Amino acid sequence: MKRILLSHPQIGRQEKRAVVKVLKSGNLAQGPEVSSFEREFSRFAGGRDCVAVNSGTSALLLCLLALGIKEGDEVIVPSFTFAATANVVSLVGATPVFVDINPKTFNINSKSIIDSITPLTKAIIVVHLFGLPADMGEIVKIARDHSLFLIEDAAQAHMASIGNEYVGTFGDAAAFSFYPTKNMTSGEGGMVVLSNPTLTRNCRLLRNQGMEVRYQNEIAGYNLRMTDIHASIGRVQLTKLESMTLSRIENANFLIEHLETQFTPHIPSTFLHVFHQFTIRVEKGRQEVIDYLSSKGISSGVYYPTPVHKLPTFHSEQSLFETEKASREVLSLPIHPRLTKRNLSYIANTVNKALEIVAKK
Numbered sequence: 186m187k188r189i190l191l192s193h194p195q196i197g198r199q200e201k202r203a204v205v206k207v208l209k210s211g212n213l214a215q216g217p218e219v220s221s222f223e224r225e226f227s228r229f230a231g232g233r234d235c236v237a238v239n240s241g242t243s244a245l246l247l248c249l250l251a252l253g254i255k256e257g258d259e260v261i262v263p264s265f266t267f268a269a270t271a272n273v274v275s276l277v278g279a280t281p282v283f284v285d286i287n288p289k290t291f292n293i294n295s296k297s298i299i300d301s302i303t304p305l306t307k308a309i310i311v312v313h314l315f316g317l318p319a320d321m322g323e324i325v326k327i328a329r330d331h332s333l334f335l336i337e338d339a340a341q342a343h344m345a346s347i348g349n350e351y352v353g354t355f356g357d358a359a360a361f362s363f364y365p366t367k368n369m370t371s372g373e374g375g376m377v378v379l380s381n382p383t384l385t386r387n388c389r390l391l392r393n394q395g396m397e398v399r400y401q402n403e404i405a406g407y408n409l410r411m412t413d414i415h416a417s418i419g420r421v422q423l424t425k426l427e428s429m430t431l432s433r434i435e436n437a438n439f440l441i442e443h444l445e446t447q448f449t450p451h452i453p454s455t456f457l458h459v460f461h462q463f464t465i466r467v468e469k470g471r472q473e474v475i476d477y478l479s480s481k482g483i484s485s486g487v488y489y490p491t492p493v494h495k496l497p498t499f500h501s502e503q504s505l506f507e508t509e510k511a512s513r514e515v516l517s518l519p520i521h522p523r524l525t526k527r528n529l530s531y532i533a534n535t536v537n538k539a540l541e542i543v544a545k546k
């Protein structure tokens with residue numbers, strides 16, 4: 186049997202055809218494909234303005250820059266996330282203030298946010314980790330009560346929602362990623378979603394050398410543009426996003442039903458979890474489980490082995506109990522849309538077997 190990979194982008198004939206068409210057009214850099222991609226993505230962002238860029242990290246960076254976050258400001262972030270969430274805070278000269286998670290959801294603990302607010306706090310970045318929306322009901326209120334900007338890191342959560350509102354539409358600005366392991370891809374790429382026209386204009390200027398009209402530079406900007414080649418892949422992927430998401434959810438439901446562990450994902454009612462990762466906890470013998478799965482041809486992953494506040498970049502003395510515990514226990518299993526029922530059964534049986542073996546030790 187072929188090895189079961191942890192992620193596997195769904196690239197088919199349509200994506201290949203779209204890329205060739207752009208290559209033949211001669212217009213390779215940011216152009217009409219990018220504009221169309223932005224317009225089409227807006228459908229999954231409550232009709233808000235979208236600005237396409239070259240990565241999810243660039244999208245997060247633009248959120249902070251467009252909101253004017255700068256040196257001397259504090260930004261509240263979870264530590265249980267990919268480092269990019271906190272890196273961008275440092276890159277604009279501000280200070281990330283790390284907050285613990287809710288152990289049931291792996292998402293930022295809304296109660297701990299309040300305790301971390303100081304007179305220097307300017308913004309909160311929430312991460313919809315693994316595809317499960319953060320506790321936006323509470324967090325939107327906290328941001329409003331304390332006059333803080335709210336930024337959503339939705340890199341892992343395309344189409345995730347609470348009630349009928351998509352993530353990316355709760356805050357002032359949001360960032361999505363189209364890296365190949367994410368729920369949809371453009372090769373590399375990102376999308377900024379903005380809540381008002383001033384922010385949109387700021388982002389467009391910062392993305393392209395500070396120019397709206399060519400050679401009439403208004404501010405010092407970057408080159409964070411997406412190419413039409415990448416946008417053409419993203420546009421095709423967007424047409425498959427609903428079906429790919431549905432398969433992730435079906436795969437997750439199958440595993441939840443067949444795994445003999447109580448630590449399967451917790452989903453609050455009215456929340457749509459889009460399962461970027463399917464993550465369980467293994468309290469004892471995680472490495473043995475990983476090795477056993479690997480010996481049976483199943484790849485698994487640990488997201489994330491080191492909490493961001495413990496990375497050399499931030500070397501915080503702070504102790505975040507639930508974050509550190511989660512880092513020791515989490516294990517992500519394959520859940521991507523290419524898996525067959527047979528693959529899923531095999532994964533569930535093999536994980537059950539591995540857990541049984543480590544329990545006996």
Ligand SMILES: *Cc1c(COP(=O)(O)O)cnc(C)c1O
Pocket residue numbers: 240241242243266267269270312338340341362363364374375
């Ligand atoms: C992937 C990811 C990013 C960064 O996106 P890139 O496209 O890789 O730059 C940021 N935050 C989180 C939570 C991510 O998973």
